[in-house]
Amino acid sequence: MKLGMIGLGRMGANMAQRLMRGGHAIVGFDPQPAARKALEDKGAASAESLAALVAALPAPRALWLMVPAGDPTDASLDTLLPLLAAGDTVIDGGNSYYKDTQRRAKRFAEHGIAYVDSGTSGGIWGLDEGYSLMIGGDETAIERLRPVFETLAPAPDRGWARVGPVGAGHYTKMVHNGIEYGLMQAYAEGFSILKHKAEFALDLHRIAEIWRHGSVVRSWLLDLTADALQKNPEMAGIAPYVPDSGEGRWTVDEAIELNVPVPVIAQSLIERLRSRDKESFADKLLASMRNEFGGHAITKE
Incomplete structure (x- = not known):
C-alpha cells in the first residue's frame, strides 16, 4: 500500500520506516526540510507541501497524521480537507482528545471521507518492537487499512484491533x-x-x-x-x-x-x-500554620 505520512518527528519517522520494512511505499510531509531529508535518506519519497503529498498518492488515498494534538492537528486538517475526495481516509495517530476526534470525523464524513483514530503506544521503541494500536472508526475503512495496521503492530494477529466507532481509539489511549x-x-x-x-x-x-x-x-x-x-x-x-x-x-x-x-x-x-x-506557596503556608498553632520551628530559605 502507498501511504502518506504527515509529521516526521521521531515517532512519525520511525513508523514510516517500519512500514517501509513491511513493503509499503511511503510519501512523507513535514514543514521541516531536515525531517523530509532524513526520510528520503531512509529510502522514502517526500513532498514539500500537503498538496504535493496528496497529488503523489493514488486514489483512494490514505494519509496518516502524526502531529501534536490540538491546534496543529486542526491546522493540518484545514489544509488537507479541500485537497481530498470522497473515498479517501485520514488516520489520526496522535494523542488527540476524543471529542475533538468526533468533531473532526463528522466534518470529514460530510465530504465522504473516512476518519479513523488510532491511539498509538510504543514510543521510540516501536520501530523494532511494534506499536500498540487502539483503533476507532468505520469497519470498512479500517479493514481496507488492515495491511498497514498489521505491519505497524508487534505482530499481524496481536497488539492492534478496532475497539469501537470513531473516537473510541483515542478514548482508549487516553485511559x-x-x-x-x-x-x-x-x-x-x-x-x-x-x-x-x-x-x-x-x-x-x-x-x-x-x-x-x-x-x-x-x-x-x-x-x-x-x-x-x-x-x-x-x-x-x-x-x-x-x-x-x-x-x-x-x-x-x-x-x-x-x-x-x-x-x-x-x-x-x-x-x-x-x-x-x-516556590510552593502552599507548603510555605503549611509551615507557617504549624508555627502559629504549635510553635513548631520554620526552616528558613
Whole structure:
C-alpha cells in the first residue's frame, strides 16, 4: 500500500520506516526540510507541501497524521480537507482528545471521507518492537487499512484491533495513558523508599533486575526503569520536574463526568503538577500554620 505520512518527528519517522520494512511505499510531509531529508535518506519519497503529498498518492488515498494534538492537528486538517475526495481516509495517530476526534470525523464524513483514530503506544521503541494500536472508526475503512495496521503492530494477529466507532481509539489511549501515570508513580515512589533506606545501601538497579523476572510487578515499564537506573543510578543532572501532555487530565475529567473514582490516577496527576512548583506557596503556608498553632520551628530559605 502507498501511504502518506504527515509529521516526521521521531515517532512519525520511525513508523514510516517500519512500514517501509513491511513493503509499503511511503510519501512523507513535514514543514521541516531536515525531517523530509532524513526520510528520503531512509529510502522514502517526500513532498514539500500537503498538496504535493496528496497529488503523489493514488486514489483512494490514505494519509496518516502524526502531529501534536490540538491546534496543529486542526491546522493540518484545514489544509488537507479541500485537497481530498470522497473515498479517501485520514488516520489520526496522535494523542488527540476524543471529542475533538468526533468533531473532526463528522466534518470529514460530510465530504465522504473516512476518519479513523488510532491511539498509538510504543514510543521510540516501536520501530523494532511494534506499536500498540487502539483503533476507532468505520469497519470498512479500517479493514481496507488492515495491511498497514498489521505491519505497524508487534505482530499481524496481536497488539492492534478496532475497539469501537470513531473516537473510541483515542478514548482508549487516553485511559491507557491515565493508567500509565499511576504505574509510573507507584514505581517511582517504591524506588524512592528503597533509596532513602541508607543503612542498607541498596542497589536499585540490581533490585529492578530481580523484579523483572518472575515478580508480579514485572512489566516493560520496569524494564525501562532498570535501564534508566543502570545508566544513571543517582538521577544526576535530572530536574525533579515532570511534564504532562494532557491525557492524564482528560482521563480524570472523564472519570469525574462518569462518577468513577480514580484516586491513584488523579493523585499521580497531582504529583506531576506538584513537581513543577519550585516556590510552593502552599507548603510555605503549611509551615507557617504549624508555627502559629504549635510553635513548631520554620526552616528558613
